[in-house]
Amino acid sequence: MPRLFAEQPVKFSKLPSFRAENFPYSGPYPWLDRPDALERVDEKLRSGELTRAQADQCRYWTENGYVILPGLIEHTLLDDVWQGYEKAIHSGRITLPPEKAGEHDPYQGRFLNPHKKLGKLCGILKHPELLAAIRLLTGREPKVLQTIASHKGSQQGAHSDSIHMTTYPLGYLTAAWIAFEDIHPDSGPLVYYPGSHRLPYLFSKDVGISEDDFKREGYQPYHKQYEPRIRQAVEDHGIAPHYFHARKGDVLIWHANLVHGGSTRRNLALSRKALVVHFFVKGSFVYHDLSAKRSLNQYLGTCLLRDDSGEVRVIGKSRK
Numbered sequence: 001m002p003r004l005f006a007e008q009p010v011k012f013s014k015l016p017s018f019r020a021e022n023f024p025y026s027g028p029y030p031w032l033d034r035p036d037a038l039e040r041v042d043e044k045l046r047s048g049e050l051t052r053a054q055a056d057q058c059r060y061w062t063e064n065g066y067v068i069l070p071g072l073i074e075h076t077l078l079d080d081v082w083q084g085y086e087k088a089i090h091s092g093r094i095t096l097p098p099e100k101a102g103e104h105d106p107y108q109g110r111f112l113n114p115h116k117k118l119g120k121l122c123g124i125l126k127h128p129e130l131l132a133a134i135r136l137l138t139g140r141e142p143k144v145l146q147t148i149a150s151h152k153g154s155q156q157g158a159h160s161d162s163i164h165m166t167t168y169p170l171g172y173l174t175a176a177w178i179a180f181e182d183i184h185p186d187s188g189p190l191v192y193y194p195g196s197h198r199l200p201y202l203f204s205k206d207v208g209i210s211e212d213d214f215k216r217e218g219y220q221p222y223h224k225q226y227e228p229r230i231r232q233a234v235e236d237h238g239i240a241p242h243y244f245h246a247r248k249g250d251v252l253i254w255h256a257n258l259v260h261g262g263s264t265r266r267n268l269a270l271s272r273k274a275l276v277v278h279f280f281v282k283g284s285f286v287y288h289d290l291s292a293k294r295s296l297n298q299y300l301g302t303c304l305l306r307d308d309s310g311e312v313r314v315i316g317k318s319r320k
Contacts, residue, residue: 005140005283006169017211018287018294020203023168030171031139037062054136061137065197065255068244069133072251077123078180082273084120085149093117096151105268107152114149114275121147124178125277133253134174140281142174145295148276153188154262157227158234162201162256163289165278170201172284173256179246180273187272188265190244190252193234196259202230203289211292222290234259 004010008026015022031040038059045055057067088094094117099109115121124130125144134142145165167173183189204214207225214221234241243263244252254260265272280286286295 003283004168004285006285010168010285012285012294017292018289019205019211019292020166020201020289021205023170026169028169030137032058032062032137033171057133058136061255064194065258066192066194067133067137067253069129069251069253070247071249072129072133073124073127073178073249075249077127078178078249081118081120081124081275082180084118085114088114088118101152101155101265102268105152107271110148110150110154113147115144115147121275124275130176130251134176134279137253138172138174138281140172140283142279143282144277145173145280145286146278150274150276151271153265153272155188155265156262157223158191158193158230158259158261159227160196160202160230160257160259161254161278163203163222163226165280165295166203166287166289167256167280168285168287171256172281173286174279175254176277176279177244177246177252177254178275178277179244179248179250180275181248181271183244183246183272183274184267184270185243185245186265186267187270188263189246189272190260190274191241191263192244192252192254192258192260193239193241196234196237196239197255197257199233199237199257199259201257202226202233209290214290214292219290230259 005028006026007028008024010023012018031037034040041050041055041058041062044050045052050058061067085094089096094111094114096108096111115125125147131142161173161175162170165173177190204210204226207229209221209225239259241263244250246252287293288295
């Protein structure tokens, strides 16, 4: 187990299960989540630790829970990665689930963790400007937890990632949504709720989902009990949805607790090629609150990647 930076130590073997209610609410909290965040940004700007652009980005994150980085990823890199992804699909190395949204839906579903199959993705996962942005916003060293590639909009219900990928200490998760093409408003763009990251975290216990419920019924209790509660929370606070009408190469990075989802695909013929990368930070512990299990992905990270010939290459130390 890697050394954790939480202020309150936890003996994992003594926990009844990996559920949020069994962890202490311990700091240190992410620096931009703290009550004095804006004052600290001003101090760092005065001392020269931050540029004015970085300070503006940090203030925006504190208030809204996300930042947009226009044109961050080079088109040549995006094209090379997507070509490699399509090649892996056609060769059978990657098999996509159907996930049809209707009779005339021409696209197959999302693929979880393509970085374990496709070495070309390393160029995005280790993109220096992307990592620098996450390092700035979290104050700690980012590590890849999970990736999801998609040809089309997910139409996923509004949610916070923290019920799926909970960190100890809380809040040390970020996600980057990367557009591989210009995103049409009718394709089902990413929907997000600015400022919703400041709502109380909502976990399984808070909505009455027990460990046995999840074992017995899978995600049905989540759809029936969690999703209506999260929708009600944003409505009660008057938080309006925004839509990410991205251009190719644009990146939206969001906070661990920002409510987001996939909007309706009004035109099923339109693609929405994108990659989502979830990052945790070095020294945090990640678990899945719904299933009460720790995340194995945090130990795999980007250590083992297959190159285009299918050979495995090591690009970092793996944790056993």
